[in-house]
Amino acid sequence: MHKLLTTTAALLLAVAGQPARAGDPEYPAKNIPASLKENAHIVKRLEETAIRINDLTDMRINRHYVVTVLDEAGANDARLVVPYSKLSEILSISGSLYDAEGKQIKRLKQSDIKDLSAVDDGSLMTDERLKAHQFYYNVYPYTVEYELSERVYSTLWFPTWMPQSDIDCTVEQSTLKVTTPADFTLRFRSYLYNGEPVTTTDKGTKTYAWEVKQIKALKSELNAVEFYRRTPAVFLGTTDFELDKYKGNSNSWKGLGAFFYQLNAGRDVLPDATKAKVHELIDGLHSREEKIKTLYKFMQRNSRYISIQLGIGGWQTFDAASVATKGYGDCKALSNYMMALLKEAGIKSNCVSVKAGENAHTIREDFPSSQFNHVILCVPGEKDTTWLECTNPYLPAGYLGGFTDNRPVLLLDEKDSKLVRTPVYGMDFNxxxxxxxxxxxxxxxxxxxxxxxxxxxxxxxxxxxxxxxxxxxxxxxxxxxxxxxxxxxxxxxxxxxxxxxxxxxxxxxxxxxxxxxxxxxxxxxxxxxxxxxxxxxxxxxxxxxxxxxxxxxxxxxxxxxxxxxxxxxxxxxxxxxxxxxxxxxxxxxxxxxxxxxxxxxxxxxxxxxxxxxxxxxxxxxxxxxxxxxxxxxxxxx
Structure with missing residues (x-):
């Protein structure tokens, strides 16, 4: 699950583009307005993103963009990084390098594109990969152009359109076009975008178009709000979606939560030996709190966090029996395992999807969509609710820490999934x-x-x-x-x-x-x-x-x-x-x-x-x- 946010964000930065056009466009750096060079390291000269939704399992994303690198500080931002997995396919990549005068000096060779595993230190196995490329050039300014095309086999998540990638990136022109079947419901939420998208219809399709021009650099501001609240951005979603033959509805948090609940339903069955261990540990205990703490410590001492993301595995958990046998799992698997231990003890709990991170205290609450990257466990009580972070072997029961405190989260329930809030730790606590x-x-x-x-x-x-x-x-x-x-x-x-x-x-x-x-x-x-x-x-x-x-x-x-x-x-x-x-x-x-x-x-x-x-x-x-x-x-x- 922790891969979801990374994959979604990276999709914006390096998703597909339009077929190469005849002739090589020239983008001399001298044509950049002075106002767009001020406080900037890179200038996005042109960006054209076109998304076409054919059905719930076929989304095509094409992207053509041109970026001028003004100095060494902007060089890394001109790299190409395109993630893919069993749920997506890269169809084509092309690119060119231009000098300060706009003269083409190099074309991208397919042999120069690196195909790398996206595995990290916390992952044992993943089918997520990425294709990466960089023009190693250090005569500034210079310009890079990339055209990319990709197919995505799900409509659960969409790329975000945020033309300004950072405060030191300026934008001359950027457009987004989304084409859907005429009867398809496209949902969107915009920030700092003036007006509504331009919509057109043609031969059974509907197209939505957004455009921005002349976006200047932002200042670095201490304790600023999320970046998407400081620059034009558009988030996309659908009402109905499909993921690896599983269908869902994200028109409400209740519907989205029900999808994730059903995706993982029935995976909380423990082996008989583990059931016996549960009763050995808690049958002599009387209070609910003691039972929760005892089983939580047992889970912490006998399992460890490690991620395995294969296909739908980014959303669907390993079953509790696998964790009990192998002793490891990702955040979903460990939370599901802990839920199974508590279930055997007669204590109800719920898995909870959360956007984790010390500076990630908000989500777009008015726009139900897959915005989460982590799973924790909620144990409701008559008076108090106990929260459990199942990937950290050192935290005491009931304490979440700054990684998931004080934020809206999606509680997954068979009949009543909803947004709730994790504990707020106040001044007397900290x-x-x-x-x-x-x-x-x-x-x-x-x-x-x-x-x-x-x-x-x-x-x-x-x-x-x-x-x-x-x-x-x-x-x-x-x-x-x-x-x-x-x-x-x-x-x-x-x-x-x-x-x-x-x-x-x-x-x-x-x-x-x-x-x-x-x-x-x-x-x-x-x-x-x-x-x-x-x-x-x-x-x-x-x-x-x-x-x-x-x-x-x-x-x-x-x-x-x-x-x-x-x-x-x-x-x-x-x-x-x-x-x-x-x-x-x-x-x-x-x-x-x-x-x-x-x-x-x-x-x-x-x-x-x-x-x-x-x-x-x-x-x-x-x-x-x-x-x-x-x-x-x-x-x-």
Missing amino acids: QQIRHINATIDSSGNMALSAVKVTSGLQQDDLRDAIHRLSRERQLELLRKGLGLSSYDIVDYSYKELETATPAIEEMMKVKGNNYATVTGKRMFINPNIFARDGVKLEPDSSRQSDIRLNMAYRDVDSVEIILPVGYQPESVPTPVSLSSKFGNYSATVILKGNTVTYIRKMERQSGTFPAAEYPELVKFYGGIYRADRNRLVLVKE
């Missing part, structure tokens, strides 16, 4: 609480011990590092994250806490060389030892994208520093308190005798905020940046 005790000598050197407890989404990366990386690699990442100029880690340890919220406690001892700056009689100390991670944002009055903050969190640092004797305060930072719709921040420094106490608290909200509020975000983070770097000034008596 915390980092740190206590530091430090001593600074008269030379400015520092010795400290610190205890930090990180919970919720804030501990995801740390948990992954603990279980997947060597001790040496863990320490390497720790050193990079401390932010001290010169130091030695004397000791470091950690433990995973048995708490309701997933949490990890870290303990460390550090010696910092010349942490405090000593100049003559004065000593300059920043009491904020580890939390100087504020971002200094640049003002941008022309911000276009809304602001997306995905995770709410709270960080609290309590620092106690013992100073060398013989120093008196000359300047002590005043308390700072900042408040905005994006969060709250406070920092206080108290000096009593030769002891400095520093308390820093940072709370950030999550959500999507209008672009017009970006100046307030700049002001908020600017205040934090300055406060985090305030220094205590001491003078020697």
Whole structure:
């Protein structure tokens, strides 16, 4: 299932084209308008995408495009990559290379096209392959032209039309035409496209046409929304579709979910030995929660994630008996297996299709279609719902993590498939609480011990590092994250806490060389030892994208520093308190005798905020940046 999104996205970037036309068109770079060169690395001079739907199992996609590469940074974007599998066929590929003047200097030879397996580290076996080609040329600017043709044997998914492939890609002209039988229902959803497509009818067919011209480069904007919401894009779909002789309807989420449910129905039968093991594990347990946790741990310890994608296998799961016997499966297979274990225990659960990824919190909810790349498990309860990520052997039961949290997902059910939402982990859940005790000598050197407890989404990366990386690699990442100029880690340890919220406690001892700056009689100390991670944002009055903050969190640092004797305060930072719709921040420094106490608290909200509020975000983070770097000034008596 995780291959679906990759295949669908790649289809747009490198699907088929029109038959080669007589004569070689010339595209001199000097003809590109100056406005389309500004902030651009590549210019899409021409793109013509034509899709013809003959029936539910025969879709032809032709694509002809011309791209001018302005500099080295755009070279990789001019590569040709065309995926295919048992569900699609590449009919033809042709191409040419032109110099800056538009003179053809090379034609694509079929022998230059590489035919590669699309297998990755997580796949044991796949029939997905790709054809790839690149004109290795480095005299800029230059232009490449490709024409491609492909046949797809399903109408479950369509290529997306998004002429601007990235912020540094500009577009002179791009067109999309979709031709269907006259009685065929084509569904589409557009973003930032003015007006409706032009429609025409001819001899029992209907054609829809979209066109854009003169699209300029976009700016890189921090915490921007999804790219398809920032540039013209059209998503396509059908009402009825067919996949490898299985027919479905995607006019509603209920209909699409019913298709996937039926595709995998009856594949949750366990071997007798596994059924016996289930009862051996849970028959002495009384609570539903204990049974779920016990079976989840059993599944985690006795199976592993590995992908096998052959034909319809990207959508249809291996049966539970295969996973029980072989000990591995992909996300669908492991979730289905876990569902079968719970079924044997008398606990109902549902597989759930999800668009996974730390920055993939939305789907087009008003456009039912195959937008998912992963499967997890939902265990409904009378009061609480338990969510299970079945591909990760280290997560506690009931916790999903940032890979699938806080997003709409499609719950698959025989009678009532629907969009539901995965858990939202709020500020009280995602915390980092740190206590530091430090001593600074008269030379400015520092010795400290610190205890930090990180919970919720804030501990995801740390948990992954603990279980997947060597001790040496863990320490390497720790050193990079401390932010001290010169130091030695004397000791470091950690433990995973048995708490309701997933949490990890870290303990460390550090010696910092010349942490405090000593100049003559004065000593300059920043009491904020580890939390100087504020971002200094640049003002941008022309911000276009809304602001997306995905995770709410709270960080609290309590620092106690013992100073060398013989120093008196000359300047002590005043308390700072900042408040905005994006969060709250406070920092206080108290000096009593030769002891400095520093308390820093940072709370950030999550959500999507209008672009017009970006100046307030700049002001908020600017205040934090300055406060985090305030220094205590001491003078020697």
